[in-house]
Amino acid sequence: GAVVSQHPSWVICKSGTSVKIECRSLDFQATTMFWYRQFPKQSLMLMATSNEGSKATYEQGVEKDKFLINHASLTLSTLTVTSAHPEDSSFYICSASGVVGYGYTFGSGTRLTVV
């Protein structure tokens, strides 16, 4: 149980375009989803926390207008990187949790390359 799917697994886009990444909980209802960014050989950096039906809470230093998060249902959250630039190239990973104190499952990750 507790499967989280993320799509796409990799994407290459041109500078200035927007990219949408989807995160789905397949076999449970994820009341809360989290988005992380990971640079090579570094730890997971929490970007934002999203609760179904409400606005995401962004970590300090993360531009909410650049990284748009939507958590429209209990099984789907999306991260849109708007007006992407090469410095946005990174590995983005979502995670989901259904109940406090249980299950913190990661998605498969998305490798974003902006050229």
Add this chain to the structure above:
Amino acid sequence: GENVEQHPSTLSVQEGDSAVIKCTYSDSASNYFPWYKQELGKRPQLIIDIRSNVGEKKDQRIAVTLNKTAKHFSLHITETQPEDSAVYFCAARRGGSYIPTFGRGTSLIVHP
């Protein structure tokens, strides 16, 4: 907030040797300590966890110990194999919270 320190950042061992990764945490309210293994380009996978009411937990070749008084916990891997090579992250989470705080990671290299 919680602060998790992890050491070493890189650990190189020979196949068959043991490997130990150590973490410390700052928030005495943390009560859940998971360990994740991340292979290159893949998602972190939970490999073992321990709750604050337990001092040690073992699963085959891996074990985790927790010292609540000293606020530190460790991952022990015995009889290491090349496929154990990966980045390992410790984390700490306080009761009532969804979000764990991650350590910086340890790159484990097991030489055949």
